[in-house]
Amino acid sequence: MNILYDDVADIVKWISSFGGLDNGGTTRLLYSKEWLDAQNALKERMTNIGMTTYFDDIGNLYGRFEGSKHKDEVVMSGSHVDTVVNGGKLDGQLGIVGAFLAMAYLKEKYGQPLRTLELISMAEEEGSRFPFVFWGSKNVFGLANTKDVENIKDAEGINFVEAMKSCGFKFNTQQPRKDIKAFVELHIEQGGVLEREQKSIGVVTSIVGQRRYNIRLIGEANHAGTTPMGYRRDAVYAFSRICYESINKAVAVGDPLVLTFGRVEPKPNVVNVVPGEVLFTMDCRHTDQNVITSFTEEIEADMKRIADELGLEIEINRWMDEPPIPMDAKLTKMLEEQCQKANLNFRIMHSGAGHDSQIFAPRVPTAMLFVPSIKGISHNPAEETKTEDLVEGIKALTYALYQLAYQE
Structure with missing residues (x-):
């Protein structure tokens, strides 16, 4: 599979430049200039590989390869584009760039999918600027309550609604998504289990x-x-x-x-x-x-x-x-089988951290893949994963998306 080492390293470096800090960290907070620049740059990249791109009302970004036979059945992958203050270069954004590389490869090699492939760059998950979490994923399903954010402010006293409008977005008026048939999220582990056990991939069974x-x-x-x-x-x-x-x-x-x-x-x-x-x-x-x-x-x-x-x-x-959130048993089994078939070095595990997948999982079939975090470090400029492990994780994601979008 031609998921190139240099391509992965280059795109991770590229997206980290939006909000990049002198110490190697990244600060890209919801509805900031850095956040908007990153979303617009991602939109341009998606358009350049032939995706149909659009924003929803609150600023989630989507890129689609429409299906030839089951265009109303969406296979989705991605993660959140925001970071914590002085965060690392992989948390959240790995899921976005990993899905981008996987989908670009699949389209180039196999052409139009049977089911629609859709990449999502979610507006927010961390709650680092405003005291509200999962703003992006909750709005996908109409779960966010506008009253919870109308009057909240950031550390500088800027109102949530004012910040949102300054980026050209507004409260959600769109219907909850009901066309998503599967969601797969690639993420760093943010712990030390995979590294200690010398595994390149974790297939996640549940979120604590x-x-x-x-x-x-x-x-x-x-x-x-x-x-x-x-x-x-x-x-x-x-x-x-x-x-x-x-x-x-x-x-x-x-x-x-x-x-x-x-x-x-x-x-x-x-x-x-x-x-x-x-x-x-x-x-x-x-x-x-x-x-x-x-x-x-x-x-x-x-x-x-x-x-x-x-x-x-x-x-x-x-x-x-x-509550604990289990991943979809069938999807998890499929990920395990694909890793075995491709001879990838993996283990079954749970997630000790929260992720956008916990919002998706009660509503659509959902699965997660982890790659190791060196020394278990995350939310820190020292956050790092070996590029060869990133490549393995994107390979596993690619195999999964192929099965879900190209196979009957």
């Missing part, structure tokens, strides 16, 4: 469920020198108890459960005052809904018990509760 919390412990700030240990209502000590007990329980449950205390803000956060308040976050993930529910309910009860024992108040706000 997530529960995220903002938690506040309220004790009493007091003098560090004159307040005896037995009289203290120390919020940091309470947090340390919660963190220690919770992490130990997560380790005992074992993989694939993961538990993270990611942000901790003690107050007043000075050297000579017993901290009277701690704000912290908790993130828990697992592939089984029953496990994540029972585990987090136990941890919530533990936190309340510890706070009560130490004479503190606690406020627990579970602001995210996303």
Whole structure:
């Protein structure tokens, strides 16, 4: 298969230049100049290889090779074009350029597909500029609520709607897509499993469920020198108890459960005052809904018990509760068979991170392919994958799209 090493390296470098930073990172936020430039440049590239291109109302970009026999049955691939602040050169955009190279190859070698091949460059997934995620994929299916974004602003005080209109887009007036018969997303793993096991490809069976919390412990700030240990209502000590007990329980449950205390803000956060308040976050993930529910309910009860024992108040706000999302069993089996047939070095695995595929999967048959992340690093200028692994991932995607779009 003529997916050339140099072509992959060149197109990754090209798209990374939109929002490229001096440190090698990329910042390309929703409805920014860099974002709009990237979408318009992608549109031009799609047009140049013969695709019919268009934007939807909110700025998702599409390129199509229309099917000869089943033109109303769409085989779609792609990902999101936005990045995090100071992010890497592969997260999201690999799925776009990988699908572009795969579809260009298929059209050149086999001509018009039986089913329509459609590439999507989704407007947003990360939530890095505005506090809203999956804006692109949710609008594909009419799931986004305009009231959720009408009044939100970015860090510079720019309103979401103003930013959207400045790029020439508006709230969605189009009907939810019902013609998509399959969606396949190529992505970097954003973890270290494939690299450690020396595999070039991961065939994803499911995306983990997530529960995220903002938690506040309220004790009493007091003098560090004159307040005896037995009289203290120390919020940091309470947090340390919660963190220690919770992490130990997560380790005992074992993989694939993961538990993270990611942000901790003690107050007043000075050297000579017993901290009277701690704000912290908790993130828990697992592939089984029953496990994540029972585990987090136990941890919530533990936190309340510890706070009560130490004479503190606690406020627990579970602001995210996303269920695990299985990939389509038939598509996953097809990916596995294609990897075996092509003698590609792969393994079956789950995704510990969220992706646009979790919005697609409950609505259309969906599958995911991973390629390794060197040292497991992502959302970082050091985000990297060996070019030979990128080529292998695009090959696997190409085989899958051939089966779905060119075979009866």
